[in-house]
Amino acid sequence: MSRTEVLSRTEVLSRTEVLSRRRLLGTAGATGLVLGAAGAAVGYAARPAEATPLTSLGADQVMFHGKHQPGILQGLQARGHVVAFDLAAGAGRKEAAALLRRWSETARRLMAGEAAQQDDTDVARDSGPSALTITFGFGHSFFARTGLEKQRPVALDPLPDFSSDQLDKARSNGDLWVQIGANDALVAFHALRAIQKDAGNAARVRWQMNGFNRSPGATSHPMTARNLMGQMDGTRNPKPTESDFDARIFVPESGSKDPAWMAGGSYAVVRRIRMLLDDWEQLSVKEQEDVIGRRKSDGAPLSGGTETTEMDLEKTDKAGNLVVPINAHARITRPDQNGGAAMLRRPFSYHDGIDTDGVPDAGLLFICWQADPLRGFVTVQRKLDRGDALSKYIRHEASGLFAVPGGAAEGGYVGQGLLEG
Amino acid sequence: MSRTEVLSRTEVLSRTEVLSRRRLLGTAGATGLVLGAAGAAVGYAARPAEATPLTSLGADQVMFHGKHQPGILQGLQARGHVVAFDLAAGAGRKEAAALLRRWSETARRLMAGEAAQQDDTDVARDSGPSALTITFGFGHSFFARTGLEKQRPVALDPLPDFSSDQLDKARSNGDLWVQIGANDALVAFHALRAIQKDAGNAARVRWQMNGFNRSPGATSHPMTARNLMGQMDGTRNPKPTESDFDARIFVPESGSKDPAWMAGGSYAVVRRIRMLLDDWEQLSVKEQEDVIGRRKSDGAPLSGGTETTEMDLEKTDKAGNLVVPINAHARITRPDQNGGAAMLRRPFSYHDGIDTDGVPDAGLLFICWQADPLRGFVTVQRKLDRGDALSKYIRHEASGLFAVPGGAAEGGYVGQGLLEG
Ligand code: HEM
Numbered sequence: 102m103s104r105t106e107v108l109s110r111t112e113v114l115s116r117t118e119v120l121s122r123r124r125l126l127g128t129a130g131a132t133g134l135v136l137g138a139a140g141a142a143v144g145y146a147a148r149p150a151e152a153t154p155l156t157s158l159g160a161d162q163v164m165f166h167g168k169h170q171p172g173i174l175q176g177l178q179a180r181g182h183v184v185a186f187d188l189a190a191g192a193g194r195k196e197a198a199a200l201l202r203r204w205s206e207t208a209r210r211l212m213a214g215e216a217a218q219q220d221d222t223d224v225a226r227d228s229g230p231s232a233l234t235i236t237f238g239f240g241h242s243f244f245a246r247t248g249l250e251k252q253r254p255v256a257l258d259p260l261p262d263f264s265s266d267q268l269d270k271a272r273s274n275g276d277l278w279v280q281i282g283a284n285d286a287l288v289a290f291h292a293l294r295a296i297q298k299d300a301g302n303a304a305r306v307r308w309q310m311n312g313f314n315r316s317p318g319a320t321s322h323p324m325t326a327r328n329l330m331g332q333m334d335g336t337r338n339p340k341p342t343e344s345d346f347d348a349r350i351f352v353p354e355s356g357s358k359d360p361a362w363m364a365g366g367s368y369a370v371v372r373r374i375r376m377l378l379d380d381w382e383q384l385s386v387k388e389q390e391d392v393i394g395r396r397k398s399d400g401a402p403l404s405g406g407t408e409t410t411e412m413d414l415e416k417t418d419k420a421g422n423l424v425v426p427i428n429a430h431a432r433i434t435r436p437d438q439n440g441g442a443a444m445l446r447r448p449f450s451y452h453d454g455i456d457t458d459g460v461p462d463a464g465l466l467f468i469c470w471q472a473d474p475l476r477g478f479v480t481v482q483r484k485l486d487r488g489d490a491l492s493k494y495i496r497h498e499a500s501g502l503f504a505v506p507g508g509a510a511e512g513g514y515v516g517q518g519l520l521e522g
Numbered sequence: 523m524s525r526t527e528v529l530s531r532t533e534v535l536s537r538t539e540v541l542s543r544r545r546l547l548g549t550a551g552a553t554g555l556v557l558g559a560a561g562a563a564v565g566y567a568a569r570p571a572e573a574t575p576l577t578s579l580g581a582d583q584v585m586f587h588g589k590h591q592p593g594i595l596q597g598l599q600a601r602g603h604v605v606a607f608d609l610a611a612g613a614g615r616k617e618a619a620a621l622l623r624r625w626s627e628t629a630r631r632l633m634a635g636e637a638a639q640q641d642d643t644d645v646a647r648d649s650g651p652s653a654l655t656i657t658f659g660f661g662h663s664f665f666a667r668t669g670l671e672k673q674r675p676v677a678l679d680p681l682p683d684f685s686s687d688q689l690d691k692a693r694s695n696g697d698l699w700v701q702i703g704a705n706d707a708l709v710a711f712h713a714l715r716a717i718q719k720d721a722g723n724a725a726r727v728r729w730q731m732n733g734f735n736r737s738p739g740a741t742s743h744p745m746t747a748r749n750l751m752g753q754m755d756g757t758r759n760p761k762p763t764e765s766d767f768d769a770r771i772f773v774p775e776s777g778s779k780d781p782a783w784m785a786g787g788s789y790a791v792v793r794r795i796r797m798l799l800d801d802w803e804q805l806s807v808k809e810q811e812d813v814i815g816r817r818k819s820d821g822a823p824l825s826g827g828t829e830t831t832e833m834d835l836e837k838t839d840k841a842g843n844l845v846v847p848i849n850a851h852a853r854i855t856r857p858d859q860n861g862g863a864a865m866l867r868r869p870f871s872y873h874d875g876i877d878t879d880g881v882p883d884a885g886l887l888f889i890c891w892q893a894d895p896l897r898g899f900v901t902v903q904r905k906l907d908r909g910d911a912l913s914k915y916i917r918h919e920a921s922g923l924f925a926v927p928g929g930a931a932e933g934g935y936v937g938q939g940l941l942e943g
């Protein structure tokens with residue numbers, strides 16, 4: 102990997118930040134991130150007479166084609182939609198292949214700032230692509246419906262039940278999954294409608310959720326997002342610069358138990374995790390920090406230092422108690438506490454108004470990526486289920502597991518290796 | 523009004539656009555908009571060692587104190603929350619006064635990028651104020667509960683029933699109303715929680731809704747937003763440069779039938795208007811344009827020209843038909859078709875996932891501002907109710923009418939003239 106590639110891959114994992122992106126101009130490399138120079142990219146309907154230069158937010162463009170699908174390595178976007186579809190009765194492999202072809206073409210066009218193939222709604226008109234990414238995945242149930250059981254990865258075997266699960270089946274799983282992210286809410290909504298329209302008679306929406314992250318430029322912090330509990334979240338994500346990054350996150354070209362069509366792909370675990378904010382916010386900052394094992398202000402481990410200082414797992418206070426409590430979330434989720442299990446967390450926060458009694462229906466659309474869910478999410482969640490200090494303040498309400506194939510080649514579509522294999 | 527004031531007031535009504543704001547540096551004038559120079563404003567917890575300059579998005583700051591409350595004249599923000607509260611049983615004028623004092627102090631602090639008064643959740647930590655505005659209003663029911671009937675404006679008399687209304691009472695009206703807007707979703711959520719926490723035992727959330735607009739910089743279009751039907755929306759809003767702007771939007775210091783405490787205030791009508799997007803999107807662009815009377819691509823009237831060209835109401839085609847149909851929305855809403863009735867529309871789009879059958883629960887959080895609802899919203903909505911071509915594609919699902927007093931003086935709080943009058 103060349104130096105510029107390493108640099109850009111590190112950067113795109115950080116928050117999509119206007120300044121840092123500008124610095125990257127021209128170093129797209131393996132990530133497929135194309136950077137918007139002011140005025141270089143304009144909305145698909147910008148009329149030259151009126152067009153003023155786009156700021157970087159609108160002009161940021163991610164490539165659709167590439168080794169991996171977009172929406173995994175790119176920085177967190179300000180707005181996100183996840184949507185699951187079930188194939189319609191009577192729709193099989195042929196209809197699914199045609200749908201994935203339509204979807205891929207729509208994704209390619211919209212991510213380039215062009216209009217949809219037909220009947221564009223005009224909702225994104227005048228806007229740049231705003232770092233739009235569209236990502237497609239296949240759920241366990243897809244394979245029986247299409248007669249492709251033989252191609253179903255073992256890794257898609259249903260997640261085990263966890264004792265703390267309170268899952269809503271109607272908002273879990275599904276034949277097909279689409280993740281949409283963009284730094285502009287209308288660009289994201291536009292893409293969602295185009296994807297929905299493309300489904301036509303082939304597939305029906307099963308569930309759909311909305312999320313968000315910080316807007317680029319809202320913070321001066323170069324790296325880590327905050328979640329709705331107020332914590333820095335993402336600090337210890339695997340970094341593309343680490344030598345085992347690819348092996349942890351992506352299915353290799355060969356040598357794994359995955360089917361060939363998953364080469365370059367990844368498995369996404371999606372959990373809608375409600376935060377019990379009324380309870381959480383009653384804790385003192387000290388109590389909150391003990392739950393996580395990191396400082397709330399700056400994300401540093403309670404054993405001291407700054408956000409990036411290595412956590413001292415053995416350090417004790419004068420009374421002989423561990424400084425990072427034994428059940429602290431950031432202690433027990435560590436790869437070295439889980440036989441090396443690791444995942445790339447790339448979540449959105451969600452907030453769907455209020456539930457009963459004015460309590461916000463809010464939390465984390467937890468989305469994590471790994472080469473093998475058993476050596477990623479499942480291992481860690483088993484541990485959390487047994488005694489995470491955070492458990493009292495969260496509730497897993499929905500769940501999905503999806504096989505996300507590698508990126509489409511030019512002229513090809515996502516899942517082609519599966520559907521035409 | 524001096525030239526710079528006029529300029530800045532025009533500009534702040536336009537979309538909050540990074541470029542246009544930078545141009546305004548130092549021309550805050552009557553609007554109270556303080557502009558962020560890179561690095562000039564930082565999040566309340568930015569640590570100097572790590573702080574890199576904020577881009578304009580985070581640094582944009584709106585003043586809390588002023589003649590009018592914030593959130594009326596400022597440009598549309600990327601994220602919005604509206605929330606209504608009812609006073610708790612037993613809470614009266616005294617508790618309400620204490621609550622408005624707490625709320626005003628929270629609004630002042632948060633809009634300046636500071637932490638909340640107590641138990642800050644840290645969700646906005648590191649972020650700049652991101653053009654945060656917090657606006658407070660009083661509903662009809664507030665006055666009886668606080669023994670302040672004599673101070674209740676006639677303008678708060680309940681809106682008439684409209685034949686097309688399908689209102690959900692539980693999501694309508696309320697004693698108190700708060701509007702929050704910011705260009706960052708975490709900054710807005712943070713403010714919502716702080717406002718909720720301040721309510722304490724004095725008031726309970728009655729309903730709460732979320733909305734959004736374009737992110738600053740997503741589009742090169744300098745002026746007009748689009749809504750989820752894909753139309754340019756806001757073109758013909760009254761402009762602060764027009765001589766009758768203040769008289770139309772704000773309650774005057776004297777000479778109106780309003781109580782003295784409403785001087786400098788405005789009345790907000792809030793309608794949750796569902797868009798029946800599946801029906802709408804089945805129309806051809808031509809049919810959609812006939813519904814509105816303006817071109818979808820650029821907002822120009824169907825009689826020709828550009829977005830700002832005056833509509834020719836009489837123009838006919840060769841067959842003798844009116845080019846702007848007689849029931850076109852943008853024809854029948856015009857002040858000259860409604861005895862001069864006008865309002866300032868400052869909406870958010872909303873999208874709360876899907877309803878039955880995968881249809882999006884989406885539309886317009888229509889918020890309009892006027893000195894007198896009877897000579898603004900009510901007159902126009904009566905007309906729309908009788909024959910707006912748009913009616914078939916929308917559904918009014920919730921409604922609120924609120925008296926929004928003028929801005930607080932330094933050291934004072936919003937509604938002080940009412941609660942201590
Ligand atoms: C609402 C639920 C959750 C919240 C608020 C949360 C929050 C956090 C925070 C604040 C950190 C420390 C900073 C960082 O390294 O990112 C962290 C670390 C981590 N969390 Fe979570 N988390 C949640 C759920 C989960 C779940 C469900 C899993 C996986 C099953 C998970 C896996 C991890 C991992 C692997 C780390 C990094 C550990 C390390 O390498 O040091 N988290 N989380």
Ligand code: HEM
Nearest residue numbers: 753754755756757758795852855856857886899902903916
């Ligand atoms: C979802 C519902 C609505 C949609 C999609 C919509 C859309 C539009 C559009 C596209 C325009 C033309 C561009 C412009 O001048 O902004 C317009 C104008 C206007 N609309 Fe609506 N509108 C809706 C509801 C309403 C309601 C409920 C009212 C008030 C009762 C209203 C009052 C107006 C006014 C006053 C104008 C400007 C007329 C003029 O001065 O030329 N609209 N609307």
